[in-house]
Amino acid sequence: MLTIYGCLRSRASRNIWLAHEMGLDFRHVPVVQANRLADPLAADAPINTHSPAFLAINPNARIPAVDDDGLILNESLAINLHLARRHGGSLGPADLAEDAQFGMWALWAATEVEPFAINILYHRVTKPxxxxxxxxxxxxxxxxxxxxxxxxxxxxATGFLVGGRFTVADVNVAEVVRYALSAAELFEAAPHLRAWISACHARPAYRRMMAERDAEQIA
Structure with missing residues (x-):
């Protein structure tokens, strides 16, 4: 059994979207970020990133984390690469070349896009x-x-990131690019990217994940 730890208003959204895409049965433990709570160690506090039970899973005190039949992994993009290799079918790599490209795009998203996209999200949308x-x-x-x-x-040139089809690479990069959506000018200047992200967000598994995210009750 796959267990995914993390609330949906976190990078756990990436793992839950992919799990829905692959039709995986999984248990979801909605661990919240400790900084959302007045006293994360209070007796009545919900399970959070400072809870001893969660620190036994990820001593880095970060979400998401997964337990995939006893294999404990942290880091959302790496988790998705593992899930695609093990369970992914057409979303996973067809060969070593595709696997290498999946890793390349995940690192590209983490280094070239996310540090900037997160500042757009924070300073245009989420911060007071x-x-x-x-x-x-x-x-x-x-x-x-x-x-x-x-x-x-x-x-x-390709329509998708790898292999001419929708794969884990598209999930990983789309979830990073999503943080920049409030910067419409970036997408106006990149029409193929704009069409691609719209197609990603039209997928039933993404819509299911976002509906669950919208319904989530967190502190």
Missing amino acids: VAERDPALAEAAIAALAAPFAVLDAHLA
Whole structure:
């Protein structure tokens, strides 16, 4: 049995989307971030990233984490690469070359996109207005112009990231790109990327994950 630890308003969304895509049976433990709680170690606190039971799973105190039949893994993108290899069918690698490309795109998303996309999300959407820094958001938008142009050109030629079909690579990169959606100007300049992210978000498994995310009750 696969167990996924982490609330959906976290990077666990990536793992749950992929699990739905693959039709996996899994147990979801909605661990929340400790910083959402006034006292994460209170007796009546929900299970959170500082709970001893969760720290036994991931001593880094971060979500998500998974237990896949006794194999404990952390780091959302790496988790998805593992799930695709083990369970993925057409979403997983057809050969070593595709597996290498999946890893390349995951690292590309983590290094070239996510540090900037997360600042767009924080400083345009999620932080209280008084705590937002518009200059940080604008700098992040400027920094993403070049990697988004690279992705747009790749998608213009192939339609998907790897193998001419929807795979775990698309899930991983789409979930990172999602953080930048409020920067409409980036997507206007990258029409193939815009069409691709729209197609990703139209998938039933993504819609199911987002409906669960919207319904989630967290502190």
